Amino acid sequence: MRDIIEIFLKNYHLFFNGLLVTIFLTVVSSFMGTILGIFLSLGKIYGNKYISGIISPFIGLIQGTPLLVQLFVIYYGLPPYGFRLGAITAALISFVINSGAYQAEYLRGSIQSVSSGQLKAALSIGMSKWQGIFHIILPQALRRVIPAWTNEFIYLLKYTSLAYIITAPELMGEAKIIASRNYLYFKTYLIVAFIYLIVVIFFTNIFNSIERKYAIPGFEFKR
Amino acid sequence: MSYKHLLRIENLHKSFGSNEVLKGISFNLDRGETKVIVGPSGTGKSTILNHINMLVPPDEGHIYLEDIDVTTTADIHKVRQEIGFVFQDFGLFNHLTAKGNVMVGLIRVKKMDKKEAEELAMFELKRVGLTEFANSYPAQLSGGQKQRVGIARALAMQPKLILFDEPTSALDPELTGEVLTVMRNLADDGMTMLIVTHEMGFARTVADEMIFMEFGEIVEQGSPDKLFNDPVEKRTKEFLFKLTELYGEVDL
Numbered sequence: 001m002r003d004i005i006e007i008f009l010k011n012y013h014l015f016f017n018g019l020l021v022t023i024f025l026t027v028v029s030s031f032m033g034t035i036l037g038i039f040l041s042l043g044k045i046y047g048n049k050y051i052s053g054i055i056s057p058f059i060g061l062i063q064g065t066p067l068l069v070q071l072f073v074i075y076y077g078l079p080p081y082g083f084r085l086g087a088i089t090a091a092l093i094s095f096v097i098n099s100g101a102y103q104a105e106y107l108r109g110s111i112q113s114v115s116s117g118q119l120k121a122a123l124s125i126g127m128s129k130w131q132g133i134f135h136i137i138l139p140q141a142l143r144r145v146i147p148a149w150t151n152e153f154i155y156l157l158k159y160t161s162l163a164y165i166i167t168a169p170e171l172m173g174e175a176k177i178i179a180s181r182n183y184l185y186f187k188t189y190l191i192v193a194f195i196y197l198i199v200v201i202f203f204t205n206i207f208n209s210i211e212r213k214y215a216i217p218g219f220e221f222k223r
Numbered sequence: 224m225s226y227k228h229l230l231r232i233e234n235l236h237k238s239f240g241s242n243e244v245l246k247g248i249s250f251n252l253d254r255g256e257t258k259v260i261v262g263p264s265g266t267g268k269s270t271i272l273n274h275i276n277m278l279v280p281p282d283e284g285h286i287y288l289e290d291i292d293v294t295t296t297a298d299i300h301k302v303r304q305e306i307g308f309v310f311q312d313f314g315l316f317n318h319l320t321a322k323g324n325v326m327v328g329l330i331r332v333k334k335m336d337k338k339e340a341e342e343l344a345m346f347e348l349k350r351v352g353l354t355e356f357a358n359s360y361p362a363q364l365s366g367g368q369k370q371r372v373g374i375a376r377a378l379a380m381q382p383k384l385i386l387f388d389e390p391t392s393a394l395d396p397e398l399t400g401e402v403l404t405v406m407r408n409l410a411d412d413g414m415t416m417l418i419v420t421h422e423m424g425f426a427r428t429v430a431d432e433m434i435f436m437e438f439g440e441i442v443e444q445g446s447p448d449k450l451f452n453d454p455v456e457k458r459t460k461e462f463l464f465k466l467t468e469l470y471g472e473v474d475l
Contacts, residue, residue, distance in 0.1 A: 121310060125377075126301065126304035135327060135331050143318065217359075218317050
């Protein structure tokens, strides 16, 4: 135990920097992934056959291939074509695309669970299809998708650890540097595991309070 | 151009696959008139209502709201504002309160400011007797209350007529009365209404005219008195009395 505390105190600035990068990667990719996900799911459900004909295979491609492969394609695969990206930028792009695809599928399920009668009722009072989608369908679907998106955020938080492989200095990457200096692998990675756990619990609580804040009768989340 | 009838329906045809649901339906609706369509299930009654505001377009035929041909108009959203629709399953927006349901069309469609919309919403909710439920969500309301919110929502858009698609069919018998009372008051206020219902007691006392449909065709139309007491067609009489027996006369 004393070792662990010592390792932490000696390297806390590195752990802290790594944690900041991890949270930055997670929050930014998750947020941009949400925006991408909303566009992808709306395009897939309500777009014409060309738009949904492009989106469906795109989502399938992202969901059907490992995140690590996507990361490598963007970081190592693009430079020969003139796109030289920093590690963090490459990681961000991969995570936004990956998270966007997953969030799109969760939202699609949620949109389709809102009854078709809701859009019909919106049309009946003179709304256009897109007014109905934005003012009636989406507010309901977004409430229902919060639990799934919370899971997706937590997954993403943990998956950002993959970015260390392309040398992004996030928490896992910093830990690897620390451990390679002190050779105390087990204890160093134990600290990292603990930090991830704390952060996961922290964000889970934030999302739970968002759920409660936007819960309205008929849309409660049963646990 | 002068137009005698508020709504003219000419020769509607509709098929779903090989099933011919409407086989040439024509009738008119005048201002202030309450017309009730009755007939067996699957006979195309609801389909007619869905055609009138083009939620489902007909295969053939025309529908005129005053001088506008609804089936070919470039601005169907504008026309739909003038035609209220009350759904069998209420169709309330589940994420909005009763008041929110009535206001949303005023704000988003009619571009009213919030305060004005709220005043009008409260006026219409009062009209259907739901002032104290203004801030309740649909999940907190009974079926009868939900349907009255549905009516208030339609009324708030100040439509030229309201279509009712079996407004009490999803309700427990003890809740139908409160909805029918609201509809009766509307009829007394001179609202133009086209109603599909199985409530014979209501039809008999409120309708100016009834249409009896079977197999996608109008069998007979006329005053309730004529259809109940002196129908031309034998099947009209059989159907009306079978329904009256099934549903009973609702005491209003």
